[in-house]
Amino acid sequence: MKLINRRRRFLRNTLALTGAALVGGCDRLSETDWAPKVLDSATTLSHAAQRVLSRNAMAREYTEADISPVFRPNGSTDPQSSAYRTLAANGFRDYRLEVGGLVAHPLSLSLDALRALPGRTQITRHDCVEGWSVIGQWTGVQLSRVLDLARPVAAARFVVFRCFDVMDDGNEYYESLGFDDAYHPQTILAWALNGQPVPIPNGAPLRLRVERQLGYKMAKYLRRIELVSTFGDIEGGKGGYWEDQGYQWYAGI
Numbered sequence: 001m002k003l004i005n006r007r008r009r010f011l012r013n014t015l016a017l018t019g020a021a022l023v024g025g026c027d028r029l030s031e032t033d034w035a036p037k038v039l040d041s042a043t044t045l046s047h048a049a050q051r052v053l054s055r056n057a058m059a060r061e062y063t064e065a066d067i068s069p070v071f072r073p074n075g076s077t078d079p080q081s082s083a084y085r086t087l088a089a090n091g092f093r094d095y096r097l098e099v100g101g102l103v104a105h106p107l108s109l110s111l112d113a114l115r116a117l118p119g120r121t122q123i124t125r126h127d128c129v130e131g132w133s134v135i136g137q138w139t140g141v142q143l144s145r146v147l148d149l150a151r152p153v154a155a156a157r158f159v160v161f162r163c164f165d166v167m168d169d170g171n172e173y174y175e176s177l178g179f180d181d182a183y184h185p186q187t188i189l190a191w192a193l194n195g196q197p198v199p200i201p202n203g204a205p206l207r208l209r210v211e212r213q214l215g216y217k218m219a220k221y222l223r224r225i226e227l228v229s230t231f232g233d234i235e236g237g238k239g240g241y242w243e244d245q246g247y248q249w250y251a252g253i
C-alpha cells in the first residue's frame, strides 16, 4: 500500500472514530489535495459530529487565476417585486438592510454603512446542488460584524435571511443559518463580485456567502435579517425556500 493511501485510510478511520479530536488540524488539512476526499467521508458521520468536526474549518480559497470567466447565475436572476424594481431603478442608492428580531439593537444599514465596516475578500468555489461549480471573488462584510452591532439576545439561535424575489409558487425566497455558520469568518454579506458591484443576476445589491455549504443556502437579494429562536413558524417551517421543498437544511459540501 502506498504511503498516501495508508494515511488516507488512517485519517478516515480516525475521523470516523474521533472527529472532534482533529478540529485543530482542519485548516492544515484543507490545504492539501486529498483533504476534500477525507472530509467527504465526514458526510457519513452524524450531523452533530460533522458540526463539531467542521466548526472551525475554512473552505478552500483560490487564486485570481482560478476565477471563472462567467459566474453562472441560477434561480431568480431578475426579481420583479415592485420594491426591488424601485430600488434597482435608482441604482440601489436607497437600499437598506434591515436587521431585527431577537436583537438588542435593530439596524437599518445603507450600502455605504455596510461598505464602511471592515471588509473581507475571498476567492471561493460555488457548488450548486444541480452539479456545477464556479469560482468567484467576493467582497463584503463578515456577518459576525453585523451581528455584533445588532447584539442578538440570549434566546436567539438562528439567523433568517429574507429576500426580495418571489418564486414561481408565490413564496418569497428565504434561508437560515445556525450560529456556527453565521459567525464563521468566511460567512459574508457580499456587495462585490470580482471587484464590481454584485450584478443583478447574482443577487444585487447584497447577497450572502456561506462557503462551506451548497449554493441554495447563499441567499441573494437580501432584504432583511431576522434573529429567531426557531424557524418552525416561518413559511413552510423547514428553514428555507428549498428546504420547504425537501432539501436538507444543513447543506454541507
Ligand SMILES: Nc1nc2c(c(=O)[nH]1)N[C@H]1C(S)=C(S)[C@@H](COP(=O)(O)O)O[C@H]1N2
Binding pocket: 071, 072, 073, 074, 075, 076, 127, 128, 129, 163, 164, 165, 173, 174, 201, 202, 203, 215, 216, 217, 218, 219, 220, 221
Ligand atoms: N434570493 C435567492 N437566492 C438564491 C436563489 C434564488 O433563486 N433566490 N438561488 C440559489 C441557488 S440554487 C444558487 S445555486 C445560487 C446561485 O447564485 P448565483 O446566481 O450567483 O450563481 O443562489 C442561491 N440563492
Ligand SMILES: [Mo]
Binding pocket: 074, 127, 128, 129, 130, 215, 216
Ligand atoms: Mo443551486
